Amino acid sequence: MTALPSSTDQLLNRLRMRQVALMLAIDEFRTLHAAAQHLGMTQPAASKMLHELEEALGEPLFTRVGRGLALNMAGQAVLTTFRGLRNSMASLKRELHQLSLGSSGKLLIGAIDVATPTHLSAAMLALKEAYPLLSIELHVGTSDRLIELLRDGQLDIVIGRMPEPTSRANQDCVFTPIGEEAVSVIAAYDHPLAQAPRKKRLEFQALLDYPWILQLRGSPLREIIEQEFRSRHTAMPPGLVETSSFLTITDLVAHSRMIAVIPESMASRFARHNLLRILPYTFTHSLTSWGSLVHRDRHINTVMRRFLDLMHGTPD
Template identity: 30%
Template sequence: MTHPPSTLANLIQRGLRLPQLRLLIAVADLGQISGAAAQVGITQPAASRMLAELEQTAGTPLLHRHPRGAGLTAAGTLLVRSARVALRDLETAFASLDTHAQGTSGLVRIGAVTGAGLELILPLIRDMRVTHPEIEFDVMVETSDVLADALLAQRIDFYLGRMLPGAPARDITAMPIGAEPIALIVRKDHPLTRSPKPALADTLAYDWVMQSQGGLMRHAVEAYLLDRDLAPPQRTLSTSSLVLTLAIVSDTDVVAPVARSIADVLFAPDRMNSNISILNVAPDMAVGPYALICRRNAALTPAAARVLNVLQTRITDRGRGAAGD
């Protein structure tokens, strides 16, 4: 009996039952078998038999009876100490299982392209941290091709992005959201910010920072320029890093296309600490529509299913709001 937890495990293997532990704890608390029996909802004779069976399983006396009631032996004290811990841990575990089953706790793995992450996922997490604080979020911000691979490999539960050509359509579902507007950004002291009415063509006199060839945003920008008889930028630095893009824009006269939602959040005019400005050109430039992408018939955890439902509702409400404008 020098290691109560292991002793308790051995007793369980030999037939120890949880009602016996609850009864023994009640005797320890009340000092009477009759009172303990009433507390756990059985008769006194049944309680006496249950305690006798427990002592037989333990192989040692756990109680000493006296005219005024019953007290614990040294072995009984050790067992009650372990029993209290075990029952408390079980209650905590069952409570956790209950919240997990209800979708009020657990890990949710979300993927998003950068713009959608700021526009939809950030407000979602902010609100759900208030309503469901036990839900944990793991957010992967990447390009759509990386997110698609992560979804099919079951490393994320769902993502906001695009379904790429060649994706196994039978294995996924897509809830359309809309196009992703693009903004052109420059540093605040850029020569174009001093022009009263800069034109899109004026930006082509400067270097650009863009996605690598084949990137969806780069393709959208180049197609937009060509549709207006403008040649794509002649001098470009290619990177998929938003951090590197912003650092270069802040220190040089380059022009960079970014998701409009990023520009609105980080570089709005009322953010006086920003060193970056949004050029008022090409307001209709956009990447093609993106969507909420899920694995078809995926077995989501209750928490992931709850978050997905909230996100779907917000997307639906967003569409109704846009239709009403």
């Protein structure tokens, strides 16, 4: 006896890629008329196609606003899924193209600085050992920017922090924590504050006697520094140098009397080689967990799964 098709199978049989393209075009061009023109359709044909899509889904997707249409909550949910489908198709196209060239494909990774000297390097080396012909493209940046690239389909995986993981707007990404990171105050090896007995904890006030280098506003590290100042009812120091480059931060600190705050794992590497000193001050606040981020609606291929397993320490 032949099994009856499920409701999902029935929906897949009724959906057309042209309907997906129309919804995405409406989102991009904001009006049905402009979207229809972009796709080379008449507006009546586009209206009919949307009506057929609503019938297939069993839900109205728009509310009428004047002479135009506005997505309702069901329409927003459909659009989010269709965006994920577009990104999956882009990923599939890249993979098929690479396979046609005799390659194992290409993996597009985004990562924050804290992950690069530890887990990420080891995972990339192990992945290359398993897939010698695999091409890897690594983008290093801030979590918010990398997540934008992930949503746009320009990255396969992000190793970073998820801002407001419980926010409804962020439910399109799946975050799996990997580790936590303490922070350290750093100074030049011969900095006056570094000459005090190492076991003696510095007072916060002592840090205010020197110029500061901070990351740009909006970064998690900048936020915990500002929280530290707020909790002590102290204004941010004047004459700040602000940059998102850890390389610039450490170089400026090494050649001046400036101080800065960077992740402990990075600070420890510089301190081991006597390039910088970690000052004996403990921050009240700490960075949120960092981990892997993938798009909820995107296909995870074999290479991506292997990379995620390596990052999370999953055995073969």
